[in-house]
Amino acid sequence: MNAVQLLKFLVSIPSVSGDEATIADNLSGILVEEGFRIRREGNIIWCTLGKRERPHLLLLSHLDTVPPCAGWKSDPFKSQVEDGKLIGLGANDAKGSVAGMIVAAREIQHENFEGSITFAFVADEERGGEGIRTIKPNLGQIDAALVGEPTSLQVCTAQRGLLVLRCTAHGKATHAAHARLGENAIHKAARDISRLTVMEFEAHDDLGATRAQVTQITGGLMRNQVPDRCDFFVDLRTTPNLDHGTVAAEIGTRLESEVAVHSHRYEPVATNASELVVRAALEAADASAGVGSVTTSDWAFLKGIPAVKVGPGNTNRSHRPNEYLLLSELAAGVAFYSRFVHTYFRMAAEEVVHA
Ligand SMILES: [Zn+2]
Numbered sequence: 001m002n003a004v005q006l007l008k009f010l011v012s013i014p015s016v017s018g019d020e021a022t023i024a025d026n027l028s029g030i031l032v033e034e035g036f037r038i039r040r041e042g043n044i045i046w047c048t049l050g051k052r053e054r055p056h057l058l059l060l061s062h063l064d065t066v067p068p069c070a071g072w073k074s075d076p077f078k079s080q081v082e083d084g085k086l087i088g089l090g091a092n093d094a095k096g097s098v099a100g101m102i103v104a105a106r107e108i109q110h111e112n113f114e115g116s117i118t119f120a121f122v123a124d125e126e127r128g129g130e131g132i133r134t135i136k137p138n139l140g141q142i143d144a145a146l147v148g149e150p151t152s153l154q155v156c157t158a159q160r161g162l163l164v165l166r167c168t169a170h171g172k173a174t175h176a177a178h179a180r181l182g183e184n185a186i187h188k189a190a191r192d193i194s195r196l197t198v199m200e201f202e203a204h205d206d207l208g209a210t211r212a213q214v215t216q217i218t219g220g221l222m223r224n225q226v227p228d229r230c231d232f233f234v235d236l237r238t239t240p241n242l243d244h245g246t247v248a249a250e251i252g253t254r255l256e257s258e259v260a261v262h263s264h265r266y267e268p269v270a271t272n273a274s275e276l277v278v279r280a281a282l283e284a285a286d287a288s289a290g291v292g293s294v295t296t297s298d299w300a301f302l303k304g305i306p307a308v309k310v311g312p313g314n315t316n317r318s319h320r321p322n323e324y325l326l327l328s329e330l331a332a333g334v335a336f337y338s339r340f341v342h343t344y345f346r347m348a349a350e351e352v353v354h355a
Contacts, residue, residue: 001030003334004086004327007099010063011079011088017064017127024063027121034106041138043123044131049109050116055348056141057117057277059104059337060132060298061097061148061311062125065090071321085324093318094125096325096333097148097311104337113345114352118142125298129265132298144277144306146340147299150313153329153336155281157290157308158206159299161238161268163247166231167192169219169257173228182226186219189230192255196234199254201247204239206270206292212236212251233262237294240270266300275306280347284340285310310336
């Protein structure tokens with residue numbers, strides 16, 4: 001199968017998060033047939049190529065998709081090619097990256113390179129990153145990683161994280177006609193929400209400022225009762241210069257409501273421009289500088305490993321109806337991954353020589 005056939009095949013197998021067994025079975029079959037020695041845990045597949053252990057490069061992407069949303073003009077689970085586009089759920093996010101990596105893996109399968117490379121295709125990326133977190137302990141020491149997500153082949157060197165806070169305003173219930181005898185929890189929450197909307201955090205060079213967004217609110221039982229409780233969630237797309245614990249604590253001291261951390265595991269991440277993986281990716285992409293990315297990914301779970309996020313397709317088409325990948329983008333993605341792998345190991349070898 002060439003890259004287009006492979007992507008069509010992958011898109012035609014439904015793989016909404018939690019339901020990746022069929023795609024994992026099929027992809028395992030293809031890879032084994034092509035001579036790859038794969039390992040599998042649940043619906044996660046990975047294989048390692050190379051003769052020497054280090055440097056060890058990880059190329060990672062995901063097999064799962066979000067569920068189809070409303071507005072599809074065609075069957076989201078049937079891939080079709082039209083006007084140079086391959087349309088179907090997951091074509092852009094992130095099966096184009098998966099197909100590109102597999103074609104690149106084929107190319108280097110029988111090559112001699114100084115180091116090792118692991119290709120990993122995980123499940124459950126869209127639902128919490130259980131996939132990468134499950135296999136990471138089995139991958140051994142990783143020197144660098146590339147995460148395949150639609151970035152228009154721009155080299156992302158910084159990625160926002162996600163901190164979710166659950167806030168509870170406590171009050172005192174009373175008849176609305178005797179409001180002075182109670183304490184209105186919704187009013188308290190409203191004051192806190194006003195505080196949150198103007199709160200400023202230290203800006204990041206590539207990603208800019210972090211803002212708090214109140215995304216859900218519940219409170220009040222009766223139309224004629226002063227409410228004694230109001231709960232609201234705060235979503236913060238954090239930058240790598242901010243620490244989740246510090247941000248949560250700071251918000252806690254500024255609000256009247258009780259503040260609890262609901263989710264903090266999507267850490268913001270960034271890789272220094274001097275790292276080999278960044279230099280190799282920039283050379284392979286023929287770009288001069290990295291960019292920041294506002295969407296989180298499995299990179300969040302690779303904190304401490306020099307990594308970049310690069311893949312074919314456009315992030316604006318993800319999680320939307322009529323998702324597609326241009327065939328030209330797929331071809332460029334295949335070429336990029338192949339160039340990147342070769343450039344990385346060439347540069348790594350040069351550094352050893354010069355060391
Ligand atoms: Zn994705």
